[in-house]
Amino acid sequence: MKAMVVGGAGFIGSHLCDALLAENNVVVCVDNFSLGTRGNIKHLLGRDDFILYEVDVSKETDLEAVFEKERPDYVFHMAANSDIQASASNPEVEYRNTYTTTFMILSCMRKYHVGKLFFASTSAVYGDKRDILLDENTPNLEPVSYYGAAKLGSEALISAFSYMNDIQALVFRFPNVIGPRLTHGVIFDFIHKLTQNPRQLEILGNGRQTKPYIYVTDLVRAILQFKDTEHTGVTLYNAGVSGATSVTTIADIICEEMDLKDVEYRYTGGESGWKGDVPRFSYCLNKIHAAGWKAEYTSDEAVCRTVRDNLAQRDR
Amino acid sequence: MKAMVVGGAGFIGSHLCDALLAENNVVVCVDNFSLGTRGNIKHLLGRDDFILYEVDVSKETDLEAVFEKERPDYVFHMAANSDIQASASNPEVEYRNTYTTTFMILSCMRKYHVGKLFFASTSAVYGDKRDILLDENTPNLEPVSYYGAAKLGSEALISAFSYMNDIQALVFRFPNVIGPRLTHGVIFDFIHKLTQNPRQLEILGNGRQTKPYIYVTDLVRAILQFKDTEHTGVTLYNAGVSGATSVTTIADIICEEMDLKDVEYRYTGGESGWKGDVPRFSYCLNKIHAAGWKAEYTSDEAVCRTVRDNLAQRDR
Numbered sequence: 139m140k141a142m143v144v145g146g147a148g149f150i151g152s153h154l155c156d157a158l159l160a161e162n163n164v165v166v167c168v169d170n171f172s173l174g175t176r177g178n179i180k181h182l183l184g185r186d187d188f189i190l191y192e193v194d195v196s197k198e199t200d201l202e203a204v205f206e207k208e209r210p211d212y213v214f215h216m217a218a219n220s221d222i223q224a225s226a227s228n229p230e231v232e233y234r235n236t237y238t239t240t241f242m243i244l245s246c247m248r249k250y251h252v253g254k255l256f257f258a259s260t261s262a263v264y265g266d267k268r269d270i271l272l273d274e275n276t277p278n279l280e281p282v283s284y285y286g287a288a289k290l291g292s293e294a295l296i297s298a299f300s301y302m303n304d305i306q307a308l309v310f311r312f313p314n315v316i317g318p319r320l321t322h323g324v325i326f327d328f329i330h331k332l333t334q335n336p337r338q339l340e341i342l343g344n345g346r347q348t349k350p351y352i353y354v355t356d357l358v359r360a361i362l363q364f365k366d367t368e369h370t371g372v373t374l375y376n377a378g379v380s381g382a383t384s385v386t387t388i389a390d391i392i393c394e395e396m397d398l399k400d401v402e403y404r405y406t407g408g409e410s411g412w413k414g415d416v417p418r419f420s421y422c423l424n425k426i427h428a429a430g431w432k433a434e435y436t437s438d439e440a441v442c443r444t445v446r447d448n449l450a451q452r453d454r
Numbered sequence: 455m456k457a458m459v460v461g462g463a464g465f466i467g468s469h470l471c472d473a474l475l476a477e478n479n480v481v482v483c484v485d486n487f488s489l490g491t492r493g494n495i496k497h498l499l500g501r502d503d504f505i506l507y508e509v510d511v512s513k514e515t516d517l518e519a520v521f522e523k524e525r526p527d528y529v530f531h532m533a534a535n536s537d538i539q540a541s542a543s544n545p546e547v548e549y550r551n552t553y554t555t556t557f558m559i560l561s562c563m564r565k566y567h568v569g570k571l572f573f574a575s576t577s578a579v580y581g582d583k584r585d586i587l588l589d590e591n592t593p594n595l596e597p598v599s600y601y602g603a604a605k606l607g608s609e610a611l612i613s614a615f616s617y618m619n620d621i622q623a624l625v626f627r628f629p630n631v632i633g634p635r636l637t638h639g640v641i642f643d644f645i646h647k648l649t650q651n652p653r654q655l656e657i658l659g660n661g662r663q664t665k666p667y668i669y670v671t672d673l674v675r676a677i678l679q680f681k682d683t684e685h686t687g688v689t690l691y692n693a694g695v696s697g698a699t700s701v702t703t704i705a706d707i708i709c710e711e712m713d714l715k716d717v718e719y720r721y722t723g724g725e726s727g728w729k730g731d732v733p734r735f736s737y738c739l740n741k742i743h744a745a746g747w748k749a750e751y752t753s754d755e756a757v758c759r760t761v762r763d764n765l766a767q768r769d770r
Binding site: 226229230233237238241244245248263265274275276277278279280281282283284286287288290291292294295297298299301302371372413414 | 542545546549553554557560561564579581590591592593594595596597598599600602603604606607608610611613614615617618687688729730
């Protein structure tokens with residue numbers, strides 16, 4: 139099939155392109171290179187089955203031209219501002235890059251009769267429900283970040299477009315996704331800070347923020363596994379991992395992998411790393427496990443592998 | 455206080471302007487006159503305590519100029535495409551007039567530190583859950599109309615902006631609102647059709663679509679009653695009425711009020727009037743009743759009064 143991956147040069151998107159190509163699909167990669175990089179897809183450039191468009195998907199006419207030319211069978215919508223902390227001071231980024239991209243993609247799918255969508259949603263749609271085991275039926279979704287709000291708004295759009303245009307939509311709500319090609323977040327930041335100053339590490343919050351981290355190849359495997367399941371309307375899964383990892387544990391793992399001893403941790407204090415951060419949450423994974431998928435790596439293992447990936451990347 | 459009513463020349467908005475002025479507030483009415491009309495507010499023009507701006511709220515810079523000049527204490531956001539049936543063929547209307555207006559208003563509130571918001575949401579956020587008694591904690595909101603999707607996306611934005619900027623937000627999810635100055639919908643359409651042809655009436659669907667109709671003055675009274683209740687974050691109410699009225703009953707009431715006998719009803723068939731229409735739903739009103747508000751008119755009474763209002767309006 140011909141698969142359009144919007145945000146295909148991004149962190150998760152580029153791994154998805156790899157996996158779709160490995161399954162002999164033609165991939166139409168669309169990216170504006172705001173967060174995605176050419177480096178993430180450089181190994182794919184020049185292949186006959188990989189077509190790249192540098193397009194800002196929040197502009198409908200530009201995106202329409204790609205749909206008109208390529209007529210994809212399936213759209214994987216991975217485009218978003220993925221840096222929640224950054225958009226806290228500029229919500230317009232989420233309006234444009236996270237919500238408007240969804241609206242424009244759905245409008246093009248409606249116009250060109252594309253019947254299959256995968257959408258990368260997030261645990262941030264739930265808001266701060268730290269004492270509830272979150273499942274797909276949890277009520278009262280109250281996002282506390284602009285990112286979570288734009289993703290929940292996108293889910294709402296998908297619901298209506300799916301109903302009105304008979305689009306089959308598969309939606310995963312991810313927790314933190316980590317692995318090779320990661321561009322931001324706590325692991326990335328800590329390694330950067332410790333490279334600058336190996337004796338001291340500033341940690342936002344009290345370090346007890348504890349979240350599940352999923353390894354990117356586990357997630358991509360889930361997308362591939364469920365992408366062709368026939369269903370009507372929208373099918374939603376919490377796609378997560380066993381366990382959760384605290385920010386202090388992440389610091390400990392990084393120090394160990396970097397072979398640093400006696401690093402002084404300086405906590406900025408408070409339960410959250412920044413306003414809009416949800417300090418801890420737990421996912422009920424019964425639905426996706428019952429459907430036949432389970433992550434290979436636990437949260438701690440995912441963190442450990444990602445630290446090694448990142449250090450190896452830096453050494454290259 | 456100084457109250458900004460966005461969509462203040464619209465059907466509900468203009469009644470809210472009347473009520474806020476009657477309580478001695480200064481009203482800043484902002485409208486782009488796409489659905490709102492000068493006729494709805496003509497009795498207010500020229501008053502010192504009524505300030506009118508013709509502004510398209512989906513354009514941030516235009517709206518910012520009004521905030522900069524007027525510095526409101528409270529924003530009542532009533533601007534939206536209110537015609538669900540019309541946007542079914544053009545979802546872009548909802549993106550611009552229903553969602554983007556909310557984003558721009560919240561951005562201005564954030565910038566100008568306005569701490570109080572009322573938002574007009576809708577039963578359409580629930581989607582088609584015809585066999586469930588809908589309360590504020592009903593899970594899995596799955597809108598089937600672009601209108602419902604844009605309103606649910608707006609609620610998500612309000613959740614995040616409220617949390618991030620300490621905005622107190624009061625959100626009502628209305629069913630159909632009717633009364634004087636109504637500009638579209640089944641009552642409006644039937645009267646129009648029967649005026650053209652008093653012998654025959656085409657009815658979309660099977661006529662058994664049955665929904666609660668709330669009279670606009672009841673709704674405005676609820677907004678006024680709760681607007682100053684101190685609370686943190688977002689407070690949400692289903693604001694509805696006892697009972698529900700079928701489309702065939704509406705036709706019967708109109709024929710009786712117009713003194714028409716033996717009108718032939720021609721049904722187009724099907725459970726819904728059009729795709730994206732939710733044919734029936736029921737509201738649990740325990741929360742708003744417990745808080746001390748109850749509609750004066752039942753759904754049937756509201757329909758009957760509205761028919762009389764509309765006929766009187768036509769005679770003028």
